[in-house]
Amino acid sequence: NSKVIQTPRYLVKGQGQKAKMRCIPEKGHPVVFWYQQNKNNEFKFLINFQNQEVLQQIDMTEKRFSAECPSNSPCSLEIQSSEAGDSALYLCASSLLGGIEQYFGPGTRLTVL
Amino acid sequence: GDSVTQTEGLVTLTEGLPVMLNCTYQTIYSNPFLFWYVHYLNESPRLLLKSSTDNKRTEHQGFHATLHKSSSSFHLQKSSAQLSDSALYYCAQESGSFNKLTFGAGTRLAVCP
Numbered sequence: 566n567s568k569v570i571q572t573p574r575y576l577v578k579g580q581g582q583k584a585k586m587r588c589i590p591e592k593g594h595p596v597v598f599w600y601q602q603n604k605n606n607e608f609k610f611l612i613n614f615q616n617q618e619v620l621q622q623i624d625m626t627e628k629r630f631s632a633e634c635p636s637n638s639p640c641s642l643e644i645q646s647s648e649a650g651d652s653a654l655y656l657c658a659s660s661l662l663g664g665i666e667q668y669f670g671p672g673t674r675l676t677v678l
Numbered sequence: 679g680d681s682v683t684q685t686e687g688l689v690t691l692t693e694g695l696p697v698m699l700n701c702t703y704q705t706i707y708s709n710p711f712l713f714w715y716v717h718y719l720n721e722s723p724r725l726l727l728k729s730s731t732d733n734k735r736t737e738h739q740g741f742h743a744t745l746h747k748s749s750s751s752f753h754l755q756k757s758s759a760q761l762s763d764s765a766l767y768y769c770a771q772e773s774g775s776f777n778k779l780t781f782g783a784g785t786r787l788a789v790c791p
Contacts, residue, residue, distance in 0.1 A: 569722065598779075600781075605783070606786075607784070608768065608781035608784075613778055621778060664777075665728065665772060665777070669715075670722055671721060
């Protein structure tokens with residue numbers, strides 16, 4: 566069973582508001598991924614980290630999203646100015662360095678009104 | 679870029695009948711890793727099967743799949759569906775690009791008594 570912890574489980578924001586969610590990866594996993602699962606259940610990769618360094622991110626993430634994985638603190642994903650289209654389940658996953666398997670948390674369900 | 683295709687959005691079966699969920703992929707990499715994840719409502723997506731070996735059957739929890747590089751396929755099968763198999767099933771590939779996963783659109787499996 567995955568031990569990736571995500572908080573909060575549910576988040577409701579108005580358009581234009583900031584939305585911040587957190588992820589604690591499995592112990593010993595230095596690689597963290599964020600994915601967005603939209604209302605059609607489609608997964609989209611957003612960003613990944615190795616320790617505190619960004620490995621890869623998509624354009625959308627660069628513009629309105631900010632993410633970090635500080636040392637000894639939870640990783641976070643923040644939407645600076647929420648839009649209705651951001652309503653989705655945000656999933657965090659972690660893996661070992663060079664590991665193939667990713668272990669997912671239960672997600673944060675964001676609703677933007 | 680990489681892509682994964684799952685042709686069925688919804689598969690409805692009667693308990694006891696065989697399951698086959700289709701998955702094909704496209705990649706420029708010669709050694710992709712293919713995965714099946716299962717996602718139950720309000721739970722974390724969980725790895726079901728994985729493979730990078732051509733023509734070798736991999737099995738777990740009654741499900742099996744064989745990676746066929748010649749046809750770029752990794753179909754999920756089970757000989758007899760159970761009610762508890764009702765869930766969303768995602769095929770995904772990792773192709774060496776910082777280990778991020780590319781997911782198919784998902785197939786909802788509904789098993790009826």
